[in-house]
Amino acid sequence: MSEALLTVKEATAKLLDVVREGSQHLPGSPTTQALTVGAVMGALTYLLLKKRYRLPPGPTAFPLVGNLLVFREKDPLYMILLNWSKEKYGPVITLYFGPKRWVTLNSIDVVHEALVKKATDFAGRPYAFWIAVRTCAGSKCQATAVLSNKQLGTARETYICTFAFRSFMTGTPLEVAVHEIVPLAVDKMAAETGPFDPHVILSSLMFSIIYSMCFGERRGLDDPELLRLMHVLDTGNELIGNGLFEDVVPFLRLSLTPRARQLKAILTELFDLIRINVDKHKETLSKDNIRDMTDAVLLAQKRVEEEENPEKMAMFNDVHVRQIVSDLFVAGVDTTRMTLDWGLYLLASFPEIQRKTQEEIEAVTGDRMPQLADYGKLPYTEAVLYEIMRVGTGVPMGLPHETLCDTTVGGFDVPKGTMVLINHWALHNDPDHWDKPEEFRPERFLDDQGKMAPKPESWLPFSTGRRACLGEAIAKPEIVLVLACILKRLNISLPPGDKFDPRPAFNSTAVYIPKPYRIIVTRRTKP
Numbered sequence: 001m002s003e004a005l006l007t008v009k010e011a012t013a014k015l016l017d018v019v020r021e022g023s024q025h026l027p028g029s030p031t032t033q034a035l036t037v038g039a040v041m042g043a044l045t046y047l048l049l050k051k052r053y054r055l056p057p058g059p060t061a062f063p064l065v066g067n068l069l070v071f072r073e074k075d076p077l078y079m080i081l082l083n084w085s086k087e088k089y090g091p092v093i094t095l096y097f098g099p100k101r102w103v104t105l106n107s108i109d110v111v112h113e114a115l116v117k118k119a120t121d122f123a124g125r126p127y128a129f130w131i132a133v134r135t136c137a138g139s140k141c142q143a144t145a146v147l148s149n150k151q152l153g154t155a156r157e158t159y160i161c162t163f164a165f166r167s168f169m170t171g172t173p174l175e176v177a178v179h180e181i182v183p184l185a186v187d188k189m190a191a192e193t194g195p196f197d198p199h200v201i202l203s204s205l206m207f208s209i210i211y212s213m214c215f216g217e218r219r220g221l222d223d224p225e226l227l228r229l230m231h232v233l234d235t236g237n238e239l240i241g242n243g244l245f246e247d248v249v250p251f252l253r254l255s256l257t258p259r260a261r262q263l264k265a266i267l268t269e270l271f272d273l274i275r276i277n278v279d280k281h282k283e284t285l286s287k288d289n290i291r292d293m294t295d296a297v298l299l300a301q302k303r304v305e306e307e308e309n310p311e312k313m314a315m316f317n318d319v320h321v322r323q324i325v326s327d328l329f330v331a332g333v334d335t336t337r338m339t340l341d342w343g344l345y346l347l348a349s350f351p352e353i354q355r356k357t358q359e360e361i362e363a364v365t366g367d368r369m370p371q372l373a374d375y376g377k378l379p380y381t382e383a384v385l386y387e388i389m390r391v392g393t394g395v396p397m398g399l400p401h402e403t404l405c406d407t408t409v410g411g412f413d414v415p416k417g418t419m420v421l422i423n424h425w426a427l428h429n430d431p432d433h434w435d436k437p438e439e440f441r442p443e444r445f446l447d448d449q450g451k452m453a454p455k456p457e458s459w460l461p462f463s464t465g466r467r468a469c470l471g472e473a474i475a476k477p478e479i480v481l482v483l484a485c486i487l488k489r490l491n492i493s494l495p496p497g498d499k500f501d502p503r504p505a506f507n508s509t510a511v512y513i514p515k516p517y518r519i520i521v522t523r524r525t526k527p
């Protein structure tokens with residue numbers, strides 16, 4: 001110990017000698033020399049004492065741009081990362097988008113370690129400019145993808161989950177909406193005489209269902225406002241692509257790039273609609289007659305106001321109400337319509353699986369329409385949904401997380417404030433966890449008796465931990481019900497010669513959407 005101290009003392013003395021000697025050769029006045037020596041000493045001390053992190057490996061980052069060139073590759077980032085994780089770097093990979101460090105998690109072991117074992121460390125949401133634009137048209141609402149870090153504990157569990165969600169997005173209102181709206185979509189598809197692209201019909205179907213849940217109003221599938229909203233979100237998704245330059249170069253936020261301006265302009269339409277609807281609901285709100293999701297969120301706000309707790313009230317002002325309604329609307333509609341889009345494409349491409357699904361639906365529902373209560377009695381159909389969500393991982397890299405403290409994952413350090421991306425697409429296509437992941441095979445989710453087997457650990461479309469999707473309990477029965485109602489009435493096939501193509505419509509880390517495809521439908525004899 002004393003020897004070590006001596007060595008440190010000697011080293012410091014030597015260093016000071018060097019500095020003193022070096023200062024003789026410095027030009028300028030004694031003040032300039034003192035300042036220069038001070039600066040050098042400061043820099044040396046910083047370098048000596050600086051905390052050294054053992055960061056996860058990754059490709060060489062170039063000055064200024066970091067690894068942004070990866071977005072110019074033909075394959076989307078989530079596919080490239082799966083390859084790198086297997087062949088080069090292992091499951092935890094660091095990337096630099098401009099100067100910002102991002103850590104990507106590409107296997108279930110490290111995702112589980114981060115989101116479950118170290119749930120609190122990884123529970124943050126970063127401020128991302130594209131998310132702020134998407135969730136509140138870039139206004140000063142501090143949007144951080146749904147709930148900010150501060151709101152996480154209070155708002156997430158207490159108000160939204162337990163109250164607004166349970167009261168409105170599940171149960172009778174959902175079932176009634178599905179039973180009214182699906183037949184409209186079925187009639188529209190059945191009216192097509194040849195091959196057609198079902199994207200617009202399926203999208204307007206899901207839009208109409210979520211619209212009625214959120215705002216209590218039924219909109220027909222050709223309703224101009226609904227079609228405009230769909231166009232807004234479709235264009236928004238394409239413009240977001242792999243994020244905005246404003247995220248990498250913050251000063252660009254002062255006078256936006258043309259793409260960001262276009263995105264902001266188009267999304268303003270969505271936020272205007274939300275604002276108008278929320279204001280209308282506020283004027284007519286009655287706690288004895290909660291009409292829809294917007295009423296439920298407003299009532300939750302009223303309850304917070306009644307508690308007179310300023311801290312909670314600051315997290316639930318009118319901007320937050322609009323933001324929450326808008327987030328639920330966008331999160332609810334975009335993910336479910338993508339899943340349905342992949343679903344019809346896959347069922348049309350694999351007629352044998354479609355036939356088995358229809359047989360199960362017939363056996364359970366007989367002559368009546370499928371109901372929400374059937375969920376749980378349709379294991380094959382549920383397995384089909386799970387496989388659709390595996391093959392068509394709609395949100396391939398989830399929503400960004402941020403570390404709230406210095407932490408570790410996979411044996412590497414992850415400093416506080418690091419952005420973290422979960423590669424859900426990689427989890428769903430990992431050959432170490434799935435036998436022939438490229439095959440569409442619902443049976444992989446069933447046990448020997450044809451019941452749903454325990455969920456495979458690498459199936460994680462809704463994520464897990466403190467930031468897991470709030471809509472899982474709604475989305476699964478909703479999509480099964482919609483699929484069952486469609487398959488009860490229609491047979492779906494691909495035109496002769498067309499084949500399933502798993503490549504996405506465009507290169508984006510935010511969404512994974514199928515390329516435009518065509519189907520042929522025929523009415524089934526049963527109702």
Ligand code: HEM
Pocket residue numbers: 125145146147156169327328329331332333335336339394395398399400401422461462463464466467468469470471472474475
């Ligand atoms: C197929 C359907 C859906 C999929 C695949 C999906 C997937 C996801 C994923 C991957 C996340 C990010 C989780 C994380 O950061 O770790 C998320 C978050 C979220 N989802 Fe979903 N989702 C779906 C449907 C819905 C629905 C129907 C709603 C509501 C009506 C919803 C509301 C939310 C909310 C509010 C969050 C943010 C939670 C937070 O930040 O604390 N989702 N979803």
